[in-house]
Amino acid sequence: MFGPIAACEAFIFNAFNVSGRATRAEYWWVFLAQFLIYVVSITMDIWSLYVHGFAAIGFAGMLTPWLLLLFAVPTLTLTMRRLHDTGRSSFKIAVVLLPVIGLPLFGYYLVAGSDMDKNKWGEPRHPSGRVVTSAKTMSDGTASAQKHNPFASYAYLVNGEADPTPATLEARRAEISDYYRSRVLGQGA
Structure with missing residues (x-):
């Protein structure tokens, strides 16, 4: 807030x-x-x-x-x-x-409530005061069309202590590997 x-x-x-x-x-x-x-x-x-x-x-x-x-x-x-x-x-x-x-x-x-989408005066602001972008940037640099989910933080609080599934761990490893290759080694994706 x-x-x-x-x-x-x-x-x-x-x-x-x-x-x-x-x-x-x-x-x-x-x-x-x-x-x-x-x-x-x-x-x-x-x-x-x-x-x-x-x-x-x-x-x-x-x-x-x-x-x-x-x-x-x-x-x-x-x-x-x-x-x-x-x-x-x-x-x-x-x-x-x-x-x-x-x-x-x-x-x-x-x-009245805030306009949760970008309007001609800028991006919506998070209650912490920082600007929230409406598009999420994926690991390959492209923007996805996902909307901000206000309940995502609650889902993390509920599921945050749970052990990640093997598929989640593999996806994380692949994302880190792609990031390392593109940003550190300078190799194209």
Whole structure:
């Protein structure tokens, strides 16, 4: 899963990146972090008003407006990448302007699942944050048309301790031998 630290790191380093994709976890971890930062900021602003009165309102007296300005562009680009991950154009942000149904529809876009296939904004991202390729490369360098199986890791956990069959061992030996001949010895396949 895309953790909170990795999500905030991607938020900072992709602040001006409008292309690509952002997973659900990446978006919502940043949303939670910003929410907590704004709660603390607003609390500090209210406390400053209480202690210093309206004299605190000045060029740098309030923290929240500065944070809103600081996070405006990175949040916009993150939202655009989140829409790309669901297979939608970033112009769908404009749906917020629709009366009554705009915000719920936009919220649905943000919580929608990721497009598991490659789209025009790139390959899908694994929850660990790395890009997943849709085609598996075989030992001879050609790409197979197999789709990613999300249950393959569970099958490995269940069957991982089992002894391999003689056919599996022979297939592994042949693959290693082919790899050694082509990559180490430089012989053609």
